[in-house]
Amino acid sequence: MKMAGGVEWGLHCCVVLSGVDDPVPAAKLAQFHDVSPTYLAKQLQALSRAGLVHSTQGQAGGYRLTRPPTEITVLDVVEAIGGAEPAFRCTEVRQRGPLAAPPETCTAPCGIARVMHTADRAWRDALARVSIADLAADLGRTAGADTLPRVRQWLRTGE
Numbered sequence: 001m002k003m004a005g006g007v008e009w010g011l012h013c014c015v016v017l018s019g020v021d022d023p024v025p026a027a028k029l030a031q032f033h034d035v036s037p038t039y040l041a042k043q044l045q046a047l048s049r050a051g052l053v054h055s056t057q058g059q060a061g062g063y064r065l066t067r068p069p070t071e072i073t074v075l076d077v078v079e080a081i082g083g084a085e086p087a088f089r090c091t092e093v094r095q096r097g098p099l100a101a102p103p104e105t106c107t108a109p110c111g112i113a114r115v116m117h118t119a120d121r122a123w124r125d126a127l128a129r130v131s132i133a134d135l136a137a138d139l140g141r142t143a144g145a146d147t148l149p150r151v152r153q154w155l156r157t158g159e
Contacts, residue, residue: 004082006043009035011077011135013044016155017053018069018136019148023062024155026055032154043081050080069136075127087123088116 013029026044030037044063047053052072053063065072090113094101109117139147153159 003078006039006046006081007078009033009040010043010047010081011074011132013040013063014047014052014065014069014072014077014132015135015139015148016151017063017065018132019152020064020155022156023056023060023064025062028155029063032151046081047077050076052076052080065132069132072132073128074130074132074135075124077132078127086117086120088113088120090116 012033016029016032017024026041027037029044030040033040044053044055048055048063051066054066055061055063090109092103092106094110095103095106136148
């Protein structure tokens with residue numbers, strides 16, 4: 001399965017936004033992540049359409065999470081940016097070709113469809129168990145406890 005690259009940027013932005021009080025401009029988030037402002041704006045717009053972030057216009061405008069980071073899951077972000085469609089789509093191959101099974105005999109999904117749907121559910125369930133708050137806490141463990149406070153300081157002052 002291939003996931004849209006924007007998912008990674010969206011998750012990073014949500015982690016960064018998880019501890020800010022004031023809205024953060026998209027340009028500032030793009031600068032911080034060293035990514036094209038236009039590209040990041042598309043991801044932020046998708047997050048906004050999904051109701052995960054809220055944008056405020058004006059001099060003090062920018063983006064903020066709409067809910068506490070404990071209430072936003074990785075799956076929420078993945079589906080906001082990449083869509084909620086399953087990775088596998090059964091096209092009923094067994095009903096094609098010279099020995100095609102008649103539709104009336106195909107009363108249940110084939111083993112391939114079942115295993116793919118089971119895997120998709122397991123993947124989604126795993127992503128739904130991890131919140132943005134969990135990712136932020138993990139960042140503190142893997143990159144140093146002062147990482148998020150330093151990020152927040154940089155977002156406020158640029159230093």
